[in-house]
Amino acid sequence: MRSPAMRMFRSLEGLFCVYKPAGVHWKLVRDTIETNLLKGLNATPALPLPHEVRFLSNDEAGASSGLTLRAASVPILSQHPLVTGPEFQLIKVGVGHRLDVSSSGVLVLSVGKGNRILNDLYRTRTTRDYTLDCEFGTATQDFTHAGRVVERTTYGHITRDKMEKVIAMLEGANQKALRMYSNVDMSSQEAYELAVKGLLGPDGKSVPILTSLRCIRFQPPNFTLEVQCLNETQKYLCKVVHEIGLELRSSAVCKGVRRTRDGQFTLQDALTRHQWTAADVMRAIQQYRSKKKSKKIFRTRTDEVILQTSEEKLTGPEENRDNKEATEAQSS
Amino acid sequence: MGRLGADLPSMSTITMSSACAQLCLRCRGFLSSMNSSRLYYVQIQHSVRKDKSTKIGEGLLSRGNHTAAQTRLSWKRPTSCYFGITAKYLTTETEESKLGTDIAEYKPALLPTVDVSPCPPNLIPPEDLDANDHCSALEEISDEEAAAISIPPSIPPSSVSLRDYVDKSETLTKLVQLGVSLWKLEQRPNVGSMLLRLDFNRDVAPRLLFLKEIGVEDSRLGYIISHNPFILSESLENLQARVNYLKSRKFSSETVASMVSRAPYLLNFSVKRLDNRLGFYQQQLKLSASNTRNIVARLPRLLCGSLEPVKENLKVCKIELGFKENEIQHIVIAVPKVLTTNKKKLTQIFDFLHNTMKVPHHLITKFPQVLNTKFLRLKERHLFLQYLGKAQYEPNLPSYISLDRLVSLPDEVFCTELALATLEDFYLFQKTL
Numbered sequence: 021m022r023s024p025a026m027r028m029f030r031s032l033e034g035l036f037c038v039y040k041p042a043g044v045h046w047k048l049v050r051d052t053i054e055t056n057l058l059k060g061l062n063a064t065p066a067l068p069l070p071h072e073v074r075f076l077s078n079d080e081a082g083a084s085s086g087l088t089l090r091a092a093s094v095p096i097l098s099q100h101p102l103v104t105g106p107e108f109q110l111i112k113v114g115v116g117h118r119l120d121v122s123s124s125g126v127l128v129l130s131v132g133k134g135n136r137i138l139n140d141l142y143r144t145r146t147t148r149d150y151t152l153d154c155e156f157g158t159a160t161q162d163f164t165h166a167g168r169v170v171e172r173t174t175y176g177h178i179t180r181d182k183m184e185k186v187i188a189m190l191e192g193a194n195q196k197a198l199r200m201y202s203n204v205d206m207s208s209q210e211a212y213e214l215a216v217k218g219l220l221g222p223d224g225k226s227v228p229i230l231t232s233l234r235c236i237r238f239q240p241p242n243f244t245l246e247v248q249c250l251n252e253t254q255k256y257l258c259k260v261v262h263e264i265g266l267e268l269r270s271s272a273v274c275k276g277v278r279r280t281r282d283g284q285f286t287l288q289d290a291l292t293r294h295q296w297t298a299a300d301v302m303r304a305i306q307q308y309r310s311k312k313k314s315k316k317i318f319r320t321r322t323d324e325v326i327l328q329t330s331e332e333k334l335t336g337p338e339e340n341r342d343n344k345e346a347t348e349a350q351s352s
Numbered sequence: 353m354g355r356l357g358a359d360l361p362s363m364s365t366i367t368m369s370s371a372c373a374q375l376c377l378r379c380r381g382f383l384s385s386m387n388s389s390r391l392y393y394v395q396i397q398h399s400v401r402k403d404k405s406t407k408i409g410e411g412l413l414s415r416g417n418h419t420a421a422q423t424r425l426s427w428k429r430p431t432s433c434y435f436g437i438t439a440k441y442l443t444t445e446t447e448e449s450k451l452g453t454d455i456a457e458y459k460p461a462l463l464p465t466v467d468v469s470p471c472p473p474n475l476i477p478p479e480d481l482d483a484n485d486h487c488s489a490l491e492e493i494s495d496e497e498a499a500a501i502s503i504p505p506s507i508p509p510s511s512v513s514l515r516d517y518v519d520k521s522e523t524l525t526k527l528v529q530l531g532v533s534l535w536k537l538e539q540r541p542n543v544g545s546m547l548l549r550l551d552f553n554r555d556v557a558p559r560l561l562f563l564k565e566i567g568v569e570d571s572r573l574g575y576i577i578s579h580n581p582f583i584l585s586e587s588l589e590n591l592q593a594r595v596n597y598l599k600s601r602k603f604s605s606e607t608v609a610s611m612v613s614r615a616p617y618l619l620n621f622s623v624k625r626l627d628n629r630l631g632f633y634q635q636q637l638k639l640s641a642s643n644t645r646n647i648v649a650r651l652p653r654l655l656c657g658s659l660e661p662v663k664e665n666l667k668v669c670k671i672e673l674g675f676k677e678n679e680i681q682h683i684v685i686a687v688p689k690v691l692t693t694n695k696k697k698l699t700q701i702f703d704f705l706h707n708t709m710k711v712p713h714h715l716i717t718k719f720p721q722v723l724n725t726k727f728l729r730l731k732e733r734h735l736f737l738q739y740l741g742k743a744q745y746e747p748n749l750p751s752y753i754s755l756d757r758l759v760s761l762p763d764e765v766f767c768t769e770l771a772l773a774t775l776e777d778f779y780l781f782q783k784t785l
Contacts, residue, residue, distance in 0.1 A: 039783050041728055089499055098515040102528050105535035124785060278784075292782050293728070294763065 024064040025107045032057065032298070033132035034305035035141075037285035039292050042124040042276070046115060053129060053296055054113045060298020062106040069095040114138050117148065117282055120254040122164065125150070125279025126290050131305070141283060145221050147231055147248050149281035152274055154261045156241040159271035163258035167273075175270045180238050186267045187233050187245075190260070194230045201226040221250065228252035230260070284311075514538045514547070523552045530560075531574025532581075543581050550584060559584055559591070566595060567609030580616035590622075597623045601630065602641070607649045615652035629655045636666065638677070643685055651688040662691045665698070673702050675713060683720040690723055701727050709734055711745050711755065719755040730759055733766060736781050740771055 040049050075089040097103060114135040116128035130138035156175035160167035201222035204211045214220045222229070230249045237244040245264075247257060258274040265272030280287050289307065291300055508516055514534050518524040524547065528534060538544040550556055560573060563583075568576070576583065583591075598608050612618055618626075633654065634644045648654055654662070669675050669690075675683070683690055690698070701723055705711045716722060722730070737743040737753065744751055753770055767775045 041732075041782075042785060043731075044728070097518045097525055097528055100518075100528055102532065103515055103518050103534045287783055290783060292779050294779070 023067050023107060025061045025066075028061055028064055028298075028302075029108065029111075029132065032061075032302055032305060034134045035128060035130045035138060035285075035308050036301055036304035037126050037128045037282065037290050038296065039287070039290040040119050040124055040127040041293065042122055045121050046118050046127060049127060050113055050115050050129065053301070054111050056296050057111055057113070057131065057298050057301060058106075058108055061108045061111075066101055066107070069097075069099055072096050116142055119279060120277070122166070123254045123277040123279065125277075126282045126285055126287060127279075128282050128285050131301075134305075143224070145223065145250065146283035147250055148252065148279055148283070150247045150249065150252075150257060151236075151278045151280055152245040152247060152257060152261055153276040153278070154243055154245065154264075154272050154274050156243070156265065156268075156270055156272050158273050159262065159265065160273050163255070163262045163274055165273045165275045171271050173270045175240055175268075178240055178268050178270060180235075182268055183235055183238060183243070183264075186264055187235060189267070190230070190264070191233050194233070197227060198222070198229050198231065201229070226251050228256045512538075514544050517548060521548060523547065523550050523556060526552050526556070527577065530577065531571075533574075533578045536578060537581055540581075546585065547581060556584055558588060559586075562588060562591060563612070566612060567605055568613050569609075572613040576613065576616040580620065582620055583616065586620055591619050594619050594621070594623055594626065597626060601645070603645060603649065607645075611649060611652035611655075615656050617656045618652055621656065626655055629659065632659055632662075636663075637681055637684055639681060639685070647685060647688040651692075654688065654691065657692065664695060665691055665693065668695050668698065672699060675717070679713065679717040682717055683723070686720040687724050690720070693724070697727065698723065701725070701730065704731060704734075709743070709745065715745065715747075715755065722755045722759055725759040732782055732785065733758055733771075735785060736771060736773075736778055739781060740773065742771060 038049060038053065040046060071093045073091050074094050076092050076094075078088045078090050101107075111131060112135055114130045116130070116138055119125060119127055128138065128141075155165065156178060157173060158165070158169055159171040159173070160169050162168075198221055199206060199211075202211075202214070202220045203223065204214060204220070211220070221231075228249060228251050230247055230252075232248040234246055235243060236246050245261070247260075249257070254277045257277055261272050261274040289304065291304055295301075507520055511517070514524060514537075518528060518534065524534065527547070534547075537547065563573060563576070564570070595608060598611075599605065603611070630644060630648065633639065633648065634641065637644075639647075666680065669680050669683075670677075702716070704727065705716060705722060706713075734743060737758075742751060742753065745753060745755060747754075757770065758766070761770070763778065764775055767773050767778050771778065
């Protein structure tokens with residue numbers, strides 16, 4: 021807590037999100053961020069070296085007259101940064117839901133104490149938003165446009181109508197899977213209440229489920245889908261695109277997978293490559309912290325409002341009863 | 353018989369104390385340089401009382417076994433062993449002699465009798481410790497002697513870090529003052545021990561002066577030693593011979609100085625190896641002598657590394673990328689770094705340039721710095737220009753964008769001059785890729 025570097029590190033602990041470019045492994049992103057944070061931390065001015073008193077011999081006094089010692093305050097070189105190394109040599113930077121090498125988009129990272137929060141966040145049921153850039157006419161080995169071509173088909177017969185029908189069918193299948201994996205009996209009151217609040221869903225690991233799917237742009241051969249999903253991998257999404265192509269009696273490949281939202285972290289908050297420095301990361305973490313605080317305050321305020329209204333409801337009937345008794349007493 | 357018996361204990365104690373005295377002479381000898389004998393009786397007292405002598409004695413006698421000490425410590429970090437480093441601050445003599453390497457040297461000088469067996473204190477009968485007590489700790493000694501008492505340094509015999517020795521060792525202190533990163537060097541195997549054994553005046557100073565004579569600046573000395581500590585163990589004749597060779601190849605002295613500053617390992621290579629490499633670059637690339645000198649002066653690490661990656665890069669340029677001989681020559685003279693880049697990165701950039709951006713070979717040859725950039729930077733800028741409809745790299749057609757400006761300008765200037773858009777637009781566009 022004493023040195024400026026330690027204070028800076030304390031202000032760096034938290035979560036933030038980064039825009040991962042396509043073609044870069046997520047580990048490289050994490051390592052680059054760690055290196056930049058270390059650079060920023062070790063650039064802070066170091067504390068001055070402690071001194072100690074040592075008795076040095078006075079050589080100029082002459083050997084014959086006897087040896088005298090003089091006290092001198094000498095800096096302790098064993099604490100010098102060139103001897104001990106920089107104060108920070110390793111920072112724990114954690115990664116949330118990972119992204120493939122070929123996909124791009126929002127990647128959540130955490131530093132220091134934020135790693136524990138990230139762990140809990142990873143386990144809770146949050147959805148992710150993707151934008152899939154697809155093309156009709158080819159089918160490949162690994163469902164992406166860079167794979168080995170397996171089949172070529174025509175796509176002239178595909179209309180927006182047919183597309184919407186297929187998408188609706190897929191959505192229905194996914195909703196069914198959602199209900200099945202939520203471990204609740206569908207014919208119970210509990211299931212109804214959960215469904216009303218929107219809390220129906222699998223806990224922990226399950227098959228990938230698309231909670232919503234829609235087509236944003238349709239210009240054959242290209243089309244763009246927007247997906248909200250749980251427990252997914254990017255390869256699964258490419259496979260979904262392939263299946264849509266098959267359903268439409270044609271074939272489709274995925275040209276690009278882009279994550280636009282991961283839980284509460286959106287594209288707006290994501291840091292681009294020129295912002296992967298310690299100062300910008302600190303700013304992003306401050307933003308996240310203030311958002312969390314305002315959410316807490318908002319939640320307590322709504323709780324107070326709810327309490328107030330319930331109190332009014334309670335006092336209401338009591339007042340009526342008093343009035344009734346008063347009138348009865350009066351009448352009697 | 354009785355008399356003999358009576359004499360025996362006193363005799364044994366005398367031999368005992370003399371043996372201890374001799375051992376302690378050795379101790380003092382190892383911990384400080386050749387000292388006058390007046391210190392010794394105080395030391396003997398300490399040793400007999402505290403029973404430390406045997407431990408030190410055994411340690412010193414088993415000086416050959418460094419491994420025993422090392423095995424006790426962790427395997428992770430290399431250990432630096434010390435055996436009698438010069439404790440500059442604590443010694444009373446002005447003459448500093450390098451101790452530890454040649455302990456045998458001191459034996460005849462200090463000890464009147466050579467064969468000293470370690471005195472087993474277990475055999476000293478306890479009452480005899482007080483018998484020969486002509487020196488006590490409460491005895492008054494003169495001021496001179498008081499000032500001359502030096503405390504033995506509390507340095508561990510071996511350690512994983514140079515931190516324990518830096519305050520007591522003159523060499524290490526001076527190296528830290530020069531700016532050498534000791535924390536990085538001590539992680540390399542055996543470097544720590546080597547640095548500890550060096551004597552500043554005998555080993556380090558002559559080589560530093562030599563480097564200064566060549567023309568290396570003072571501020572670079574720390575950098576050079578941090579990256580190549582073995583320059584301090586290279587013989588001066590070899591260093592001089594290599595510098596002379598480079599000068600005979602018509603490198604000017606400033607060039608030699610700058611080459612040594614930027615490639616610290618240069619002077620550790622033999623004349624034959626330097627000659628081999630210079631010859632290779634001249635013949636393979638079919639460059640003139642002055643051109644070879646030029647590229648080697650700008651990238652001196654060409655002479656340090658292995659030639660295999662360079663040969664592979666040349667083959668890649670010729671066969672995979674399809675450049676002609678004179679084109680390769682031109683590229684290498686302009687950007688010598690192409691010879692040492694990663695093959696995969698080189699092919700990735702070329703593939704993007706040629707197949708996606710549709711830039712022909714002759715344009716790439718005209719702007720070779722394009723092969724040296726980061727791939728992501730090139731890709732993002734090209735896609736931004738394409739999105740704006742400005743991606744035109746043909747010099748003959750209007751609104752031409754030259755490749756060197758495309759990659760070398762900073763982001764702001766690129767946006768305002770080439771793309772005619774704002775910086776925020778560029779960053780927003782990056783988030784859509």
